[in-house]
Amino acid sequence: MAIDLLVTGFGGFGEFATNPTEEAVKALAAGPRVATHVFRTAVAAVEEDLPRLLSQLTPRRVVLFGLAATSPTVRLERVARNRSSDSPDVDGAMLPSPIDRAGEEVLCSTLPLGEIEEALTARSVATSYSTDAGGYLCNYSFYRCQQLAPAWGVENSGFVHVPGEEAYRAAGGGSFDYLAVVEAVVAVLA
Numbered sequence: 001m002a003i004d005l006l007v008t009g010f011g012g013f014g015e016f017a018t019n020p021t022e023e024a025v026k027a028l029a030a031g032p033r034v035a036t037h038v039f040r041t042a043v044a045a046v047e048e049d050l051p052r053l054l055s056q057l058t059p060r061r062v063v064l065f066g067l068a069a070t071s072p073t074v075r076l077e078r079v080a081r082n083r084s085s086d087s088p089d090v091d092g093a094m095l096p097s098p099i100d101r102a103g104e105e106v107l108c109s110t111l112p113l114g115e116i117e118e119a120l121t122a123r124s125v126a127t128s129y130s131t132d133a134g135g136y137l138c139n140y141s142f143y144r145c146q147q148l149a150p151a152w153g154v155e156n157s158g159f160v161h162v163p164g165e166e167a168y169r170a171a172g173g174g175s176f177d178y179l180a181v182v183e184a185v186v187a188v189l190a
Helices: 020-027 043-057 113-122 137-152 165-170 178-189
Strands: 005-010 034-039 061-068 074-077 079-081 106-108 127-130 156-163
Touching: 005 020, 005 043, 005 137, 005 178, 020 034, 020 061, 020 156, 020 178, 034 043, 043 137, 061 137, 061 178, 074 113, 079 137, 106 137, 113 127, 113 178, 137 156, 156 165, 156 178
Parallel strands: 005 034, 005 061, 061 156, 074 127
Antiparallel strands: 074 156, 079 106
16 A cells, blocks of 8 residues: 555653654544554664554655654754664663664655745744754654665655744743644645
């Protein structure tokens, strides 16, 4: 089954029992050519689910969403790095670092980031570019997606971080509409 777009988010982790990317991805009214998935915030879940989804769905594009709680903007991630932090996942497993001993140091996003930025800016959503997707499951899933995507014919893939509600408000924003941001990105990609 070939689809146009796979959209993913993450479940809760640490102090964030509820992850806004999970809620937004689940609430997304995906059409017949768009699939959604929420990863458990665990290495094993990414390693099991991501290859299976790419194999079964053969999406043309993939966008992964994650929470950057201290960021006041939507961060369009430019690169995934072949490293992880010392933080355990929700299962208590440590993330491997490097992610792949034989892998490239950096893998770049292939999403049309400029178009996504324009779409979000048109909706008055503060947006920035980032070259550091962190050291947790966001960067891990981004790196693994960029590694696996070519083998499954994925044309464009990458990662978008949404801000934490408190950080967004502190920077002068009001309530952050996570679903509207996911919908805006999907409108560019689908």
